[in-house]
Amino acid sequence: MNLQLLLNRIPMIHPLPAQAAEIEITGITDNSKLADSGSLFVAVKGFCDDGHEYIRSAIQHGAAAIVGEQPQPSLPVPYIQVPDSRKALGQIAGNFYGNPSGRKKVIGVTGTNGKTTTSFLLKHIFEQNGYTCSLVGTLHIEVNGEILPSGNTTPNALVLHKLLAESRDEVVIMEVSSHGLVQHRLEGIQFDCCLFMNLHRDHLDYHGTMEAYFKSKSMLFDKLKKDGTAVVNTDDYWGEKLAENLAGRVDRLVTIGSNGSNDLHILGFRKGDCLLIEEDGGQAELCSPMKGMHNFYNTALAYAAAKSQGIPAARILDVLPDFKGVSGRFEVTALPNGATAVIDYAHTADALHYCLTTAKAQGAGRLIHVFGFRGNRDEGKRADMLEVSAKISDLYILTSDDLNSETAEDMLKSLEVLNNEFGNEKGMIIPDRSLAIQRALEISNAGDWIVITGKGHESYKQRFQLGTNSDRETVRSISGLPS
Known part of the structure; x- marks a missing residue:
């Protein structure tokens, strides 16, 4: 792909030089050691290392062009200065891989607790209804039936776009961390459905305040596709606040909670292991395969998300009891x-x-x-x-x-x-x-x-x-x- 197409819609401090527009780019990397002939090196400032210090190393390895934030005079290859190279990395990766999230059903799950359990439960529901699923999360990454190690809950943008492009699965389910959102690891990825589980005190050594933590989680919902669905637990204080913020901003908002105004109204318990729910004017028993109140909410959110993506309610209820749980989760x-x-x-x-x-x-x-x-x-x-x-x-x-x-x-x-x-x-x-x-x-x-x-x-x-x-x-x- 030529450099001009690769940088389409990428904010730049200075216009791309005409002589650089037709340079053919064969790959993208943010690791100078992986740069080779024809590659684009994106210099990202990290917490330990600053990629700008490795620009000349990337050039020595064959990089054909460089993207970064800091001015870099007298480089032997074109240099594209951008306001935020971490954000640009995701946008460039999306362009390079043909925006793969637009060709798949992508579901994002965020919250302090319950992301992993709910992601695996969603995977179970979809697979039992005939879909193939990729999974990106805390325990591991699974693509095309192959399990890969997971370094972070949310990998960086370059890895994510590459995984999405390589995935032949119909559905991609992704745990989304607050760190991943603030650090633009999901830049350029669009979601069909986003779930908000809950927000409790955690990671304040990084975010500083609960309000900042909440705002970082809320960023996920800015990445919904035009016809995307937000599924929100309003029995959580921050979930109620999020639902208020999203009302009128997203195409479809599905709320879950014990208040009668919710789309999925939790009426109470029946027979100990089932929630009695009310939706669309009717009642149903939502039986969780896992113990604990928190898992009732995990199950209800997964149910609402799967239903929003076209799986009939009866088919979801039928397959829930077969879920085997998740390693290391109760x-x-x-x-x-x-x-x-x-x-x-x-x-x-x-x-x-x-x-x-x-x-x-x-x-x-x-x-x-x-x-x-x-x-x-x-x-x-x-x-x-x-x-x-x-x-x-x-x-x-x-x-x-x-x-x-x-x-x-x-x-x-x-x-x-x-x-x-x-x-x-x-x-x-x-x-x-x-x-x-x-x-x-x-x-x-x-x-x-x-x-x-x-x-x-x-x-x-x-x-x-x-x-x-x-x-x-x-x-x-x-x-x-x-x-």
């Missing part, structure tokens, strides 16, 4: 001593509340909670998390989560200060995560539930004394269960 293991272990990804106060109350509702004789805090992350939520655990669990064990760049000594001090502040006799501290889980299992009895939160499906980032690599492996190894 993953239940029966232990040899008659106790039950639960592994869950919950790492916010609200998510802990949902997880622990769900365990209680399942008849836990005694609830033992093992959890920790992530280093160099929103420290303001730590006290809220501990308060929830101290209130609901019968015993909690504070331990390590990902330390990141925080030292083990500093984390231990933080755990001690918080535990002393609450002055709760329920709590103990065991810094080694594998030993904390071992202790929880050792003191458990038949009928007890051990809930281990924070890591979910993830592998450990540091080594622990028992040498295991995940919460699941630790539980099964200690209990003598097959891996």
Whole structure:
């Protein structure tokens, strides 16, 4: 593709020189080491490295032209200066790959909690109704039946456009993070349906305030196609605010909540595992295959989204009971001593509340909670998390989560200060995560539930004394269960 076509509708500080317009571009990269003959190198300023420092390296590797934000005098190849090169990267990638999101049914799921579960549930609904699906999210990326590792919940724009172009699947379901939106990783991608789950305190070390966090999540709905559908949980304070903001701005808005004015009106429970809902003048039972109030909302949102994309309500209701759940999301293991272990990804106060109350509702004789805090992350939520655990669990064990760049000594001090502040006799501290889980299992009895939160499906980032690599492996190894 020639450079002029590639830069179509891309804002530029200066017009493209006439002699550069017909340069043929054979590929795009934001990594100078991957530049080769005929490629376009986009210099993006990151959090650790600045791509502008690698422009000459990209040229040495064969780059035919450069895009960046900062003035660059006397380069031997055309330089296109743009206001925001991170944003331009997505727009250029969209042009290069022929705007692939426009040729597929693309669904975006955002919110603090429930994105992964709802995305997998949507995939299940579509596949059981004869569609092929790609999935982009926290656990992994799945395209054309092939599973690929996922570095971030939302990959960068260049990766996303390439994945969409390579996908032969009819539907693409994508978890959308607030970081991905603010950092323009979804630039140039259009959505047929966007879901808003909820918003709870998280990532304020990055966003600063809940209002800024909300605005970042709201950016997803600016990417709806002209006939796209927004599906919003209005029983969440921020969801109600979003629905008010979207009214009259989007082609179709489907609201879900317990207020009678919602399009999908939640009337209450029936037979314990079903929601009684009202929509289009009729009533139906929406039976969730998963336990917990939060999963009723996940199921209701997935139902509304799938229905908005043309799947009949009866067909959705028929396939819901067959959903097997998601690895590391309230993953239940029966232990040899008659106790039950639960592994869950919950790492916010609200998510802990949902997880622990769900365990209680399942008849836990005694609830033992093992959890920790992530280093160099929103420290303001730590006290809220501990308060929830101290209130609901019968015993909690504070331990390590990902330390990141925080030292083990500093984390231990933080755990001690918080535990002393609450002055709760329920709590103990065991810094080694594998030993904390071992202790929880050792003191458990038949009928007890051990809930281990924070890591979910993830592998450990540091080594622990028992040498295991995940919460699941630790539980099964200690209990003598097959891996």
